[in-house]
Amino acid sequence: MRETDGLGDVRGVLRAGERPAPPSAFSAVLTHAWRAMLKIKHVPFQLFDVVVTPIMFTLLFTYIFGGALAGTPREYIQYLLPGVLVQTIVFITVYTGVGLNTDIQKGLYDRFRSLPMWQPSPLFGALLGDVFRYSLAGSIIILIGFIIGFRPGGGIFGVVVALGLILVFSFALSWLWIIVGMLMKTPETVMTMSFVFLMPLTFASDIFVRLETMPGWLQAGVGRNPVTLLARAARGLMHGNVVMSDVWWVLLASAAITAISVPIAMRLYYRER
Amino acid sequence: MSRDYRTVASLASIHRMTNAIETQELAKSFGTTRALDGIDLTVREGSVYGLLGPNGAGKTTAIRILTTLIKADSGRAIVGGLDVAREPGAVRRKVGLTGQYASVDEDLTGTENLVLVGRLLGLSWSEARRRGTELLEAFALSDAAARQVRTYSGGMRRRLDIAASLVIVPAILFLDEPTTGLDPRARNQVWDLVRRIANEGTTVLLTTQYLDEADRLAERLAVIDHGKVIAEGTSRELKASVGANAVHVRLADATQGDAAREAITRVLGDGIMPASDPMMISARLTSTAQAADVLTSLAQAGVDVAEFSVGTPSLDEVFLALTGKPSKSATEEVER
Ligand SMILES: Nc1ncnc2c1ncn2[C@@H]1O[C@H](COP(=O)(O)OP(=O)(O)OP(=O)(O)O)[C@@H](O)[C@H]1O
Ligand SMILES: [Mg+2]
Numbered sequence: 001m002r003e004t005d006g007l008g009d010v011r012g013v014l015r016a017g018e019r020p021a022p023p024s025a026f027s028a029v030l031t032h033a034w035r036a037m038l039k040i041k042h043v044p045f046q047l048f049d050v051v052v053t054p055i056m057f058t059l060l061f062t063y064i065f066g067g068a069l070a071g072t073p074r075e076y077i078q079y080l081l082p083g084v085l086v087q088t089i090v091f092i093t094v095y096t097g098v099g100l101n102t103d104i105q106k107g108l109y110d111r112f113r114s115l116p117m118w119q120p121s122p123l124f125g126a127l128l129g130d131v132f133r134y135s136l137a138g139s140i141i142i143l144i145g146f147i148i149g150f151r152p153g154g155g156i157f158g159v160v161v162a163l164g165l166i167l168v169f170s171f172a173l174s175w176l177w178i179i180v181g182m183l184m185k186t187p188e189t190v191m192t193m194s195f196v197f198l199m200p201l202t203f204a205s206d207i208f209v210r211l212e213t214m215p216g217w218l219q220a221g222v223g224r225n226p227v228t229l230l231a232r233a234a235r236g237l238m239h240g241n242v243v244m245s246d247v248w249w250v251l252l253a254s255a256a257i258t259a260i261s262v263p264i265a266m267r268l269y270y271r272e273r
Numbered sequence: 274m275s276r277d278y279r280t281v282a283s284l285a286s287i288h289r290m291t292n293a294i295e296t297q298e299l300a301k302s303f304g305t306t307r308a309l310d311g312i313d314l315t316v317r318e319g320s321v322y323g324l325l326g327p328n329g330a331g332k333t334t335a336i337r338i339l340t341t342l343i344k345a346d347s348g349r350a351i352v353g354g355l356d357v358a359r360e361p362g363a364v365r366r367k368v369g370l371t372g373q374y375a376s377v378d379e380d381l382t383g384t385e386n387l388v389l390v391g392r393l394l395g396l397s398w399s400e401a402r403r404r405g406t407e408l409l410e411a412f413a414l415s416d417a418a419a420r421q422v423r424t425y426s427g428g429m430r431r432r433l434d435i436a437a438s439l440v441i442v443p444a445i446l447f448l449d450e451p452t453t454g455l456d457p458r459a460r461n462q463v464w465d466l467v468r469r470i471a472n473e474g475t476t477v478l479l480t481t482q483y484l485d486e487a488d489r490l491a492e493r494l495a496v497i498d499h500g501k502v503i504a505e506g507t508s509r510e511l512k513a514s515v516g517a518n519a520v521h522v523r524l525a526d527a528t529q530g531d532a533a534r535e536a537i538t539r540v541l542g543d544g545i546m547p548a549s550d551p552m553m554i555s556a557r558l559t560s561t562a563q564a565a566d567v568l569t570s571l572a573q574a575g576v577d578v579a580e581f582s583v584g585t586p587s588l589d590e591v592f593l594a595l596t597g598k599p600s601k602s603a604t605e606e607v608e609r
Contacts, residue, residue, distance in 0.1 A: 028392075110370065
């Protein structure tokens, strides 16, 4: 019999031992966040992938249209960068849904859910990891901005608060992607949904051109887009001339999205698949 | 006096705990599909039990109910003495699951996957790491410990997947088609593992589409089809239910099938069993002495025989007799 070939001595290793107490909800969430960090470490290209496009956009817009749109490229980058930061991070939120959908399809969630841990901990852990990823991507964009002449009047503090506000909004948006991630059949369809939702959301905003330059009927719509509000608040915070009502609106929109989507996401999570 | 009480109490607990899994009338539908149509199973503690059935029979559905992933529409399931519907949390502390599709994170390394599961079971970082290393060694994965799982072969992935269910050795282990898609060597390794796991006292419920696998590993098995148990017992009992003795003839030349069947019919009358492999002919014997006559008759007809054996019918034949269609492993062999 050569049936044992390759296997080590498994005796003792396979004997049922003492079973530890299940982890606390907090510890389970942190463990899942650790998994998300490992993914960033092992697949750094994914992060690179999501910042390359916005960097191209920034360079293109700044040097080709910058002069026409704001007088000089240097003046335009002051306007553009906070908006590009918003766009970049809002776009990455889709990966929350893509990642979740992939894990579910692969059966990873079956394993997780058969373990004696706080059942929604994989969702929260993944989300923590995502927020970390958003900050990382955001920092790269800001760094590139500094290199090509972005000089925020609000100083580092303004930049950090602006990034924080963007993270709050993106966190809320991620919950919508969790819902989409659980409803769709494949990661590809989740990705397609991002073009349907995020393209109009980010392009029908004042990220690239000032609201005042748009026709009146368009202004009415674009002015109410939460992404416009977020970009305006981010610009204000970074340059030290923020209108506080913009910040409040963004926070309110984030709270509303979270309040509606979290219960739906939880219900879907516990639903049978 | 007090001693007697203790004996009575422990006897009662022994009696209660001798079945690791018990289901009654377990049913589950997805829309109009009746995935489980009233399943009764009894799995003794410490045994290896096989659920055998073709695609769509309901094997995965049964396992998902027993591991608390989904809820049955009706019926009852007791796992480790606990009702899965009433105490899912407590059931999760007794079971381990290796699903049908390797449920390990491909981006992570082998060690990281096991540490992840260890942490989620409540081990400390250092304990989880120690246990991970120990398991990787036992499963012959030490060399690949620091490699991303996406670089693993199918067999390595499957072993890691099973190891992940053993980070804390569960009282009851569920393996959903543990060897599907593995080459013969990797399959042998998994079989060996299952035997060793069972030897250490864990109850194993495994599903399979391979009759030889159920035959080799499982002490008892249930054949399920369309969500119903169509036969249950030891593989010996199942074979006996189809016919006590049989003669198996493997032809050397496929074109001689008709001649061979004719030669056999001359001796045995109407004993030929339906088979899925055109090179194989099996026929029921009323006595073993007839085997010699069959061989003579085949020789006289000029049939080239590659293999000739007498024994109980194979599980393939049991399956054919029970369901009227060949099992998947048999059809695959024909396609090959
Ligand atoms: N989530 C689901 N939604 C709809 N139908 C389902 C679902 N899960 C299973 N089914 C159906 O229930 C039946 C039993 O499926 P199940 O996965 O339990 O079979 P199986 O024996 O595991 O098959 P296989 O050998 O292909 O894995 C099939 O007809 C399947 O299509
Ligand atoms: Mg299945």
